Amino acid sequence: MKTLVVFALVAAASAYSFSGFQRDEPDEVPLAQKQHDISSLLYKVYEPLHDANLKTLVDTFDPEANLSNFPDGGVAVRKLLKELKDHKLEEKQHFFSVFNDTQREQALLLTNVLLQCQDWKTGISYAAYFRQRLNEEEFIYALYAAVRHSPLSRNVVLPPIYEILPHFFTSAEVLQKAYRAKIKATPGKFVTNFTGTPNNPEYRVAYFTEDIGLSTHYFNWHLEYPFWWNDTFGPHIERKGETFFWIHHQLNNRFDAERLSNHLDLVQKLHWDETLHDGFHPHTTYKYGDRFPIRPDDIHIENVDHVAEVHDLVVLENRIRDAIDHGYIINKEGSKVDIRNEEGIDILGNIIESSLYSPNVEYYGSLNNLAHVLLGHQGDPHDKYHEAPSVLEHYETATRDPAFYQLHKYIDDLFRKHKDRLPPYNKEELEFRGVAINNINIDGPLETYIEDYEYSLVNAVDDKDEVEDLEISTYIQRLKHKDFSFNIDIINNNDGDVLSTIRIFAWPHRDSNGVIFPFNEGRWRAIELDKFFKTLKPGENHIVRKSVESSVTVPDVPSINTLHDKVEAALTAGSDLHLEQFVSATGLPNRLLIPKGNEAGVELKLVVAVTDGAADAAINDLETFKKFHHYGYKGVYPDKKPHGYPLDRHVPDERIFHDIPNFAETIVKVFNHNEHIRHH
Numbered sequence: 001m002k003t004l005v006v007f008a009l010v011a012a013a014s015a016y017s018f019s020g021f022q023r024d025e026p027d028e029v030p031l032a033q034k035q036h037d038i039s040s041l042l043y044k045v046y047e048p049l050h051d052a053n054l055k056t057l058v059d060t061f062d063p064e065a066n067l068s069n070f071p072d073g074g075v076a077v078r079k080l081l082k083e084l085k086d087h088k089l090e091e092k093q094h095f096f097s098v099f100n101d102t103q104r105e106q107a108l109l110l111t112n113v114l115l116q117c118q119d120w121k122t123g124i125s126y127a128a129y130f131r132q133r134l135n136e137e138e139f140i141y142a143l144y145a146a147v148r149h150s151p152l153s154r155n156v157v158l159p160p161i162y163e164i165l166p167h168f169f170t171s172a173e174v175l176q177k178a179y180r181a182k183i184k185a186t187p188g189k190f191v192t193n194f195t196g197t198p199n200n201p202e203y204r205v206a207y208f209t210e211d212i213g214l215s216t217h218y219f220n221w222h223l224e225y226p227f228w229w230n231d232t233f234g235p236h237i238e239r240k241g242e243t244f245f246w247i248h249h250q251l252n253n254r255f256d257a258e259r260l261s262n263h264l265d266l267v268q269k270l271h272w273d274e275t276l277h278d279g280f281h282p283h284t285t286y287k288y289g290d291r292f293p294i295r296p297d298d299i300h301i302e303n304v305d306h307v308a309e310v311h312d313l314v315v316l317e318n319r320i321r322d323a324i325d326h327g328y329i330i331n332k333e334g335s336k337v338d339i340r341n342e343e344g345i346d347i348l349g350n351i352i353e354s355s356l357y358s359p360n361v362e363y364y365g366s367l368n369n370l371a372h373v374l375l376g377h378q379g380d381p382h383d384k385y386h387e388a389p390s391v392l393e394h395y396e397t398a399t400r401d402p403a404f405y406q407l408h409k410y411i412d413d414l415f416r417k418h419k420d421r422l423p424p425y426n427k428e429e430l431e432f433r434g435v436a437i438n439n440i441n442i443d444g445p446l447e448t449y450i451e452d453y454e455y456s457l458v459n460a461v462d463d464k465d466e467v468e469d470l471e472i473s474t475y476i477q478r479l480k481h482k483d484f485s486f487n488i489d490i491i492n493n494n495d496g497d498v499l500s501t502i503r504i505f506a507w508p509h510r511d512s513n514g515v516i517f518p519f520n521e522g523r524w525r526a527i528e529l530d531k532f533f534k535t536l537k538p539g540e541n542h543i544v545r546k547s548v549e550s551s552v553t554v555p556d557v558p559s560i561n562t563l564h565d566k567v568e569a570a571l572t573a574g575s576d577l578h579l580e581q582f583v584s585a586t587g588l589p590n591r592l593l594i595p596k597g598n599e600a601g602v603e604l605k606l607v608v609a610v611t612d613g614a615a616d617a618a619i620n621d622l623e624t625f626k627k628f629h630h631y632g633y634k635g636v637y638p639d640k641k642p643h644g645y646p647l648d649r650h651v652p653d654e655r656i657f658h659d660i661p662n663f664a665e666t667i668v669k670v671f672n673h674n675e676h677i678r679h680h
Helices: 009-016 031-042 052-059 075-085 101-116 120-131 136-149 172-183 201-209 212-224 240-261 310-326 344-353 367-376 402-419 519-524 560-573
Strands: 188-191 328-330 336-338 435-443 447-456 472-481 485-492 498-508 527-536 539-546 602-612 663-672
Touching: 031 052, 031 120, 031 136, 031 560, 052 120, 075 101, 101 120, 101 136, 120 136, 136 212, 172 188, 172 472, 201 240, 201 402, 201 472, 212 240, 212 472, 240 344, 240 402, 240 498, 240 527, 240 602, 310 328, 310 344, 310 367, 310 402, 328 344, 344 367, 344 402, 367 402, 435 602, 435 663, 485 498, 485 527, 485 602, 498 519, 498 539, 527 539
Parallel strands: 188 472, 447 663
Antiparallel strands: 328 336, 435 485, 447 472, 485 539, 498 527, 498 602, 602 663
16 A cells, blocks of 8 residues: 655654764774674565574564663664554565655664664664564665664765665666576676667766766765754754755756766756656666656646645745745744845755754745655656656665756755845955965866776575575666866965865856856856865965865775675674775765766866865864765764855856955866767
8 A cells, every 4th residue: 555645744753753862982893793784684685684693683682671771761662563563564575765754754763773772782683673574675774874873883884775775776677687697597797778768868968867876975965964864863963954955956067067068958947837858767676576667758747646736836935935035934933034144055955855954844844855756756646557656756766867857956946046145255255365376277187988887786686595696797887087186376475374275166168059157157057076174384385186085075885795805804804894985975976076078078167265274164173084074074064164155155246256366267178088878
């Protein structure tokens, strides 16, 4: 039976919450053992546990023992056990979506339990116990969320989601080949092509939308900044609403740059009363046969039974537009809250998503989340065929659908409406006294290329007692760039050292017709390439910043095979396991730092702003504390300035930037000389 989606966030808050939990001290279990346990829990999650130690643990585990050790007195454990006893939990071998209220509440009951565990053995015992009993995909989401936020699992690396749920990313055709290989006990490596054909213009940018690293980035970001989070789960997450704006703003800007690289027009924002031209056929299925729904081309957006009417979203949009026009929102107590300030973007982000940080979810609703579900059901709006959730209803797959970018261009337009009502920065706000940029350039070519990337399908095929595990994998094309460095020459005319923040952006210089973007249009389309803190000594400072060091990006998450090999080596040798560089995974993959470009070269305007680091820094030792990255660390954001500063506000006259010495710009080109996308 399909559960209705209504986003009852306020009611849900009390269902998940508890108080008194936050322990930061490490326990005695080695990191290698923790990594082994998490990987074992996620290995072939549709089958019984394979790890002998975890099976023994489950066989002797009493989930109702020692409940007094839980900060909530065991309330969450008892509730989850009662749901299990009353057969109210989602059945196994059935699809799950975090946008489904009932399924999400069930998953977060387990997350709640795991976050309250005071030691590793207790936590892993509950995880193994409920792995055997919960819906498989609910369990995966609950475990990923708990590992992301529990201090007990600090520095544990979550395996790439495309290897845990390969059905979400791999075509049914390839998976059939994998099953045949398993049955025949023959190892196999199969080609995965992008969906569609060259007859579809969107196929030209499928290398970006269907990039599994991009999907991992988006999924992990939503784990780090979940809309269901409230401060009873753990520490307050700073600027969560603003960061919701920024990640989607950057995805849209990046997608537009990819489109221009491939001679396509910019994304047009969604209009509820107009035709949605681009359909989508995922060519993927859920584990047990339900296909991911298809949306045909050129549909008129319809009301979706038991979900929402289009008019509902228009009403929510108008309430948000009114708030932006008036410069304030109305909170749930009926009071006015000013948003025409630097904090306003954070409030708007929380309202639009909407998250539990929203000051008035009853009135402003959940525009983003509701729109994902409504658009996701456009292939079957009246539930005639009882379709499964669409790719738009999973963070793991949402970026694959062209409608995702149209929706978020529409939402981005609301954010811009707000930003353009803030006063422009004046010269005094933009200057960094005594500091000037002498020169900026790129060392090394700005050149991208297409490569093959292989990932495992071991979790896609069922085990047979008579057939040993085989090496079964697929490979898909992906974008990568050659290494390069930013060279920045800065003069510090002050008497002593000064801490600076170096902010690097780029935007396409021309539109699809070859017309140069005016500065105010260009700066809104800027892609953030890097941001870092640097002490400037008096006099000349020559700074070389490698592309691989960018705080905007992260390395690719290691494969399950690589994680296994590293863990087993550490356990065998009794040595420490070091995977710190892979822990975050919230940034873009480093290989996606720059857009593809093309044979002729795509012009980018490269801009560098050097601002006062002492005034910008939210914490100390930012130069050396490498745990702080583009999206902060453990809910703390390191930079006081707004995302996108100093390009985030309306620029009525670009000459203001030409008149300040701590800002510089130049034109660079990005090339791609081996654009060979495989076709079906």
